[in-house]
Amino acid sequence: MARVCFPNSELDWGTMAGTYEAQNCTLARALELIGERWTLLIIRDAFYGVRRFNHFRDHLDIPRAVLVERLATLVDNGLFVREQDPDHAARHLYDLTPLGRDLWPALHALLSWGTRLAGPNQLRFVHVTCGTEIDDHGDCPACHVNPPPADIATEPRDGKARGRTDAVAVALRQRHTLLQPLDAVL
Amino acid sequence: MARVCFPNSELDWGTMAGTYEAQNCTLARALELIGERWTLLIIRDAFYGVRRFNHFRDHLDIPRAVLVERLATLVDNGLFVREQDPDHAARHLYDLTPLGRDLWPALHALLSWGTRLAGPNQLRFVHVTCGTEIDDHGDCPACHVNPPPADIATEPRDGKARGRTDAVAVALRQRHTLLQPLDAVL
């Protein structure tokens, strides 16, 4: 797995490989892990509760080999853990680690920015304890708190959520709390 | 410029090309514009005040052809404007539009997340009116406001900001307000 060359502001990584303490451009460092194509969409799906290889595959229409590679680097870098499915010997489960979950603010900020391009997101993000939709900063305007993803649920913005027919897309037509495994519904 | 295929949650873009209103996955839409390699680093440099082709080039060590292409799509998509330099007929200036500036929260969130990987960023982001370093949410903990980028300045975290020797990197060793053109210092 060749090192992706995302140069930073002040230091050359070619000569500094490994010395993370002296590193300054943390954006470049972040992009080295999550800046590749598909990666952020895989992480989004993980927040939605997707855990299995084929569910990522079906929902994203991503080439198998690319998904294998992305999941491997996400596991290598500590954003995901891969474990055996206790109920099915032949299955694996991919779960976000705390490091991966910490990406929620960045993910939500990008998603919010996207609404400036394409209008509101078809899935609403609501605070589970009060049902209010969270704002662009990720805050609940009713409770004046910044809920973590586990306190946020998705629901279709209006009734006409249509289009994809894969199992994940269908399951997300019901209200669903982030990070809750979708496996049960599938 | 082929359409980058970032599939969304519910709709297939192949069949929905152009109908942005019916679009739901705004993250996929956002990544279509800023998810390609180098793009977010170019935008970061624009926040730092970089405006000229060769300054992006020198600071990022990006291949010329790639930079040409990225700037063109950023202009096409309304994140940057390209204008003549009034003082030098042979120069162009690239500036962030309001749409591009709206990316600041997402950019800062990613940068903050990167500190969990590599330790603190070498550049600090401080609230210009009080000098306090802004927190992970982009808020000023002293003033309890969420300053826009124009109210945020960068300064080296400690004296030993070293490494790159290009003009932009050197200029950024002085305190500098975001979005203020660096041209004067260069």
Add this chain to the structure above:
DNA sequence: TCAGTGAGGTTCGTTTTCCGAACCCGAGTG
């Protein structure tokens, strides 16, 4: 006025990555 320089690109050949279809193998199922 004319060589030299810097700015912003093009062009081109090589290497890397992406893509999609086909194949594979172990575990459960009927």
Add this chain to the structure above:
DNA sequence: CACTCGGGTTCGGAAAACGAACCTCACTGA
């Protein structure tokens, strides 16, 4: 004991990134 499903690997073609060379225009200085 055939069949399917889950999670991959392999392979050949297409696209993108890369880096070095080249090119044109505007200014500069002698």
